[in-house]
Amino acid sequence: MRDFLLAKLGHTLIVLFCVLTLVFVVLHLTGDPVMMMLPSNASREEIDALTKSLGLDQPLLVQYGRFLARVARGDFGVSLQHQQPAMGLVAERLPASMLLAGSALGLALVVALPLGILAAARRGSVLDHLAVGLAALGQSAPIFWTGLMLMLVGAVVLKLLPTSGYGTWQHLVMPALTLASYPTAAMARLVRSGMLEVLDADYVRTARAKGLPERWVVLKHTLKNAAMPIVTVVGLQFGLLLGGAIVCEMIFSWPGVGRLMIFAIYNRDFPLVEAAVFVMAMVFVLGNLLVDLCYAWLDPRVKLQA
Amino acid sequence: MQRIVLATTLGLALFAGVLTVEPAAAQESLVIAQGADITTLDPTQATQIHNLNLFYNIYDALVTWDPKDIGKLVPELAVSWRSVDPLTWQFKLRQGVKFHNGEPFNAESVKFTVDRLITKGVHQVYGGFSTIERADVVDAYTINIVTGKPDPILVKRFAGYGGQMLPPQYIKQVDWKTFGIKPVGTGPYKFVEWVKDERVVLEANATYWRGTPKIKKVVWRPIPDNFARVAALTRGEAQLITKVIPDHVSQVEKAGCCRVEHTLTNLVTVYLINAQKGPLANTKVRQALNYAVDKDKIIKELYHGYAIPIGSGIPNTDFGYNAKIKPYPYDPVRARQLLAEAGFANGVDVDIQSGNGIHLNDRQLSEAVALMLQDVGIRPKVGVLEPSQRSQLLRTNTFPGLLLADPASTTYDTDGVIWRLRGPGGILHQIWPGNYEGTHFYQLMEEARVTLDTQKRLRNYQEAAQIWHDEAPELFLFQGELIDAVRNEVKYQARGDQRIILYDISYR
Numbered sequence: 001m002r003d004f005l006l007a008k009l010g011h012t013l014i015v016l017f018c019v020l021t022l023v024f025v026v027l028h029l030t031g032d033p034v035m036m037m038l039p040s041n042a043s044r045e046e047i048d049a050l051t052k053s054l055g056l057d058q059p060l061l062v063q064y065g066r067f068l069a070r071v072a073r074g075d076f077g078v079s080l081q082h083q084q085p086a087m088g089l090v091a092e093r094l095p096a097s098m099l100l101a102g103s104a105l106g107l108a109l110v111v112a113l114p115l116g117i118l119a120a121a122r123r124g125s126v127l128d129h130l131a132v133g134l135a136a137l138g139q140s141a142p143i144f145w146t147g148l149m150l151m152l153v154g155a156v157v158l159k160l161l162p163t164s165g166y167g168t169w170q171h172l173v174m175p176a177l178t179l180a181s182y183p184t185a186a187m188a189r190l191v192r193s194g195m196l197e198v199l200d201a202d203y204v205r206t207a208r209a210k211g212l213p214e215r216w217v218v219l220k221h222t223l224k225n226a227a228m229p230i231v232t233v234v235g236l237q238f239g240l241l242l243g244g245a246i247v248c249e250m251i252f253s254w255p256g257v258g259r260l261m262i263f264a265i266y267n268r269d270f271p272l273v274e275a276a277v278f279v280m281a282m283v284f285v286l287g288n289l290l291v292d293l294c295y296a297w298l299d300p301r302v303k304l305q306a
Numbered sequence: 307m308q309r310i311v312l313a314t315t316l317g318l319a320l321f322a323g324v325l326t327v328e329p330a331a332a333q334e335s336l337v338i339a340q341g342a343d344i345t346t347l348d349p350t351q352a353t354q355i356h357n358l359n360l361f362y363n364i365y366d367a368l369v370t371w372d373p374k375d376i377g378k379l380v381p382e383l384a385v386s387w388r389s390v391d392p393l394t395w396q397f398k399l400r401q402g403v404k405f406h407n408g409e410p411f412n413a414e415s416v417k418f419t420v421d422r423l424i425t426k427g428v429h430q431v432y433g434g435f436s437t438i439e440r441a442d443v444v445d446a447y448t449i450n451i452v453t454g455k456p457d458p459i460l461v462k463r464f465a466g467y468g469g470q471m472l473p474p475q476y477i478k479q480v481d482w483k484t485f486g487i488k489p490v491g492t493g494p495y496k497f498v499e500w501v502k503d504e505r506v507v508l509e510a511n512a513t514y515w516r517g518t519p520k521i522k523k524v525v526w527r528p529i530p531d532n533f534a535r536v537a538a539l540t541r542g543e544a545q546l547i548t549k550v551i552p553d554h555v556s557q558v559e560k561a562g563c564c565r566v567e568h569t570l571t572n573l574v575t576v577y578l579i580n581a582q583k584g585p586l587a588n589t590k591v592r593q594a595l596n597y598a599v600d601k602d603k604i605i606k607e608l609y610h611g612y613a614i615p616i617g618s619g620i621p622n623t624d625f626g627y628n629a630k631i632k633p634y635p636y637d638p639v640r641a642r643q644l645l646a647e648a649g650f651a652n653g654v655d656v657d658i659q660s661g662n663g664i665h666l667n668d669r670q671l672s673e674a675v676a677l678m679l680q681d682v683g684i685r686p687k688v689g690v691l692e693p694s695q696r697s698q699l700l701r702t703n704t705f706p707g708l709l710l711a712d713p714a715s716t717t718y719d720t721d722g723v724i725w726r727l728r729g730p731g732g733i734l735h736q737i738w739p740g741n742y743e744g745t746h747f748y749q750l751m752e753e754a755r756v757t758l759d760t761q762k763r764l765r766n767y768q769e770a771a772q773i774w775h776d777e778a779p780e781l782f783l784f785q786g787e788l789i790d791a792v793r794n795e796v797k798y799q800a801r802g803d804q805r806i807i808l809y810d811i812s813y814r
Contacts, residue, residue: 030692030694030695030698031692031693031694031695031697031698032694032697032698032701033694034701035694035697035698035700035701036693036694036697037430038353038430038433039353039430039431039433039434039467039716040711040712040713040714041433041713041714041715041722041723041726041727041732041733042433042733043433043436043726043731043732043733044731044732044733044735045426045433045436045731046426046432046433046436047701047733049426049427049432050427050430052427053427053428081345081346081352082345082346083345083346083348083351083482083483083486084483084486084487089502092502093502093503148533151533151534151537152537155537155541156537156540156541159541162541162543163534163537163538163541163543164529164531164534164537164538164543165504165527165529165543166504167504250530250531251531251533251534252531252534253503253527253528253529253530253531253534255501255502255503255504256503259503259530260503263342266692266693266694267693267694268694
C-alpha cells in the first residue's frame with residue numbers, strides 16, 4: 001500500500017509537470033496578454049512598456065525557468081487582469097464549483113443507478129425502452145440548449161426558480177439539473193450494459209439456482225460486479241464536471257472555476273490559467289487515485305502494487 | 307402510507323420554499339446586470355466598459371461629458387479650466403470635497419493622480435495621458451498641467467478612462483493591490499463589498515457634493531449569457547441590464563414590464579484593410595470592396611436597424627466629423643468595374659478575419675460580407691479568430707486582408723479614433739502607406755494634433771476625413787447603437803458614452 005501511494009505520488013508529479021509545461025507553451029505561443037489588457041488604441045510605446053514590466057520581453061526559455069521556479073515555491077503569481085494572487089482567485093471559486101459538480105454527480109448517481117438497474121433487470125420492457133430513450137436524449141442534447149430550456153420553463157414561464165446566480169439552494173437546482181443531464185444518461189447506459197453482461201454470468205445462474213430472491217441476486221451479486229466501469233466513469237466525471245461546467249456556469253452565472261478560467265484564457269491571463277489548470281489537474285489525479293482504491297475494495301483480486 | 311405522507315409533505319415544503327424566491331421590489335435599491343464581472347476597482351487598471359461603469363460612480367473626474375451632448379465638457383471636480391500658455395492648462399478645483407474616507411480633495415490629490423497616470427508600464431491607461439510632462443501645484447485648489455507639446459485635447463483626456471481622481475493618503479496607507487479591491491473615491495456612491503463573479507454592492511454617499519443620490523443601494527451583478535440577462539430583467543431580479551442584443555429587443559418589449567433604451571454610440575464597425583502590399587495596396591480594389599457591401603441590408607437584417615451606415619471611420623459624435631461625406635452606395639456594377647480597372651477583372655483573393663463573439667454578430671457579419679464580395683467576383687476566405695490571436699495579429703500588423711474592428715475615441719475626437727491608431731507610434735501605423743510621413747494626410751493629422759486653434763483643427767480633420775473616405779483604407783460599415791433595457795418603473799436614459807451614471811437614475 002505504501003509503495004503504491006509513493007508510486008502514485010511520483011506519477012502525480014510527472015503529470016502535473018507535463019500539464020503545466022504544455023499549458024505554458026500553448027498559452028505563450030498563441031496569444032498576448034498585453035494587447036488584451038490595454039485599450040484597443042494603445043500605442044506601441046505603451047505596449048512595449050507593459051510587455052517589459054511584465055517580463056514578457058524575455059526569451060520564452062527564461063520565462064519558463066522563472067515560471068517553474070515560482071511554481072516549485074507554490075507561487076503561481078499575480079493575475080494580470082485582477083492584480084490579485086492567481087491561486088487565491090481560483091481557491092475562492094472552488095467551493096462553488098465543488099458544490100455544483102458534487103450536486104450534479106450525486107443527482108446523476110441517484111437517477112442513473114436505479115434507472116440502469118431496472119432497465120437491465122426488465123430487459124425489453126417498456127421501462128427499458130423508456131430508459132434507453134431518455135439516456136439517448138440526455139446524451140445528445142447540448143448543454144446550452146438544456147440550460148436555456150430549463151431557464152425558460154423553470155424561471156421565465158413557471159416563475160418557480162431564480163434565473164441565475166448563487167447563494168441559495170434554489171439557485172442550485174437548474175444548474176445542477178443541466179449539468180447532470182449528460183452524466184446521468186451516460187451512467188444509466190453504462191449501468192444497464194454492465195448489469196446485462198453480468199446477469200448472464202455463471203455465478204448469477206448459481207445464485208438463482210440456490211433459490212435466492214431476484215432482488216438479492218441483482219443488488220448483491222450483479223451490481224457489485226458491474227460496478228467497476230461505473231466507478232471509473234464517476235471518478236473521471238467529477239473532474240470533468242468541475243472544470244467542464246463552463247457553459248453551465250456562463251448560462252446561470254455561477255461563480256465557478258470554469259467561468260473564471262474561460263475569461264482568463266480569452267485574456268491570456270497566464271498566471272490565472274496556470275493556477276486554474278493546476279487545480280483541475282490535481283482534481284483529476286486525486287479522482288483517479290480514489291478510483292484505484294475503490295477497485296481494490298470492489299474486487300479483492302486487485303492488488304495495489306507500485 | 308407513512309412514506310407517501312412524508313414525501314408529499316416534503317414536496318409541498320420544497321415547493322413553498324421555491325415560491326418565496328420572487329424578489330420584492332424596493333424603491334431604494336437597484337440591481338444592474340452586466341455581461342461580465344469587473345476585474346479591478348483601480349481606475350488605472352482597466353478600460354472595458356463594465357469596469358468603467360463602476361469607476362464613474364465611485365470616483366469623480368476633473369471634468370465629464372454633458373449627458374445631453376456627449377463630447378461637450380462640463381465641470382466635475384474642476385470648476386473651470388483655461389490654457390495659460392501653449393504648454394500649460396490650469397484647473398481651478400472644487401472646494402470642500404472629501405473622499406469617502408474623509409480625506410480632503412485638493413491640488414495634491416490631482417498631482418498624485420497625474421503622477422500615477424504618467425508612469426509608464428505599471429497600469430493600463432498611460433496612453434491617454436502620454437502627452438503630459440508634469441503637474442504643478444499652484445495653490446491648494448489650483449493646479450497646472452504641463453505638456454511636452456501643445457495638446458488641444460488635454461482637458462478631454464480627463465473626461466475619459468483613467469481621469470478618476472485618487473486619494474493619495476489612503477493609497478499610501480494601504481497599497482495599490484488593496485486599493486484595487488477596496489476603493490475610495492469622491493463619487494456619489496461608496497464601495498460596500500465585492501463578491502467576485504457574484505456581485506458588487508455600492509451605497510449612496512450621503513455627503514456627496516451634488517447632494518445625496520436618490521437610490522440608496524446598488525447591486526451590480528455579472529450575468530454573461532445574453533438570454534439570462536433578459537430573463538433576470540423580466541423576472542424582476544434586475545431592474546437594468548446592459549448589452550441587449552437586437553434579437554432580444556422584441557422579447558423585452560413583449561414582456562410588458564420593461565422597455566429598451568437605446569442610443570447611438572461612437573463605436574464604428576469597420577474592416578481594417580492591410581494595404582501594405584498585394585491587390586489591397588491598390589486604392590481601386592479597396593474602393594471596390596466598399597461599393598460591394600450593402601450596408602443598409604446588413605444593418606436591417608443583422609442588427610434590426612440599430613446602427614447607421616458610415617462613409618469614413620469617424621463617427622458623427624466626434625470632433626472633426628464631416629457631414630458632407632456620405633457612405634459608399636451599394637453598387638456591385640461599379641465594384642466590378644473598379645476591380646477591372648485595377649487589373650483584377652478575373653477576381654481577387656481576399657481574407658476576411660473576425661472573432662466569434664468579440665463583436666456583436668461578428669461571424670455572421672463576416673459571412674454576409676463574404677457573400678456580397680463573392681457577387682462582384684472577389685474570392686473571400688473567412689477566418690475566425692480567438693480574441694488573443696486577433697490582438698496578436700493586430701500588434702504585429704500581420705493580419706492578411708480584412709480584420710473586423712470597432713475603433714472608438716474616448717476623447718470624442720478624430721485624433722483618438724484615427725490618429726492614435728494610425729499616427730507615428732500607433733499600433734496600425736504600418737498597414738496603410740497613405741498615413742506615412744510625407745503624405746498630405748500625415749501633415750493634416752500631425753498639425754491638428756498640436757494646434758490649439760479649434761477652427762484650424764476642424765478644417766484639417768474634415769479634409770483628412772475626405773481623404774480617408776476616398777482612399778478607403780478601411781471597409782466602412784456602420785456606427786452602432788447601444789441597447790440597454792430597464793423595468794418600466796425606472797427612470798433611465800441610455801447615454802452615447804455607454805456610461806451608467808447612477809446619480810441620474812431614479813424610480814418613477
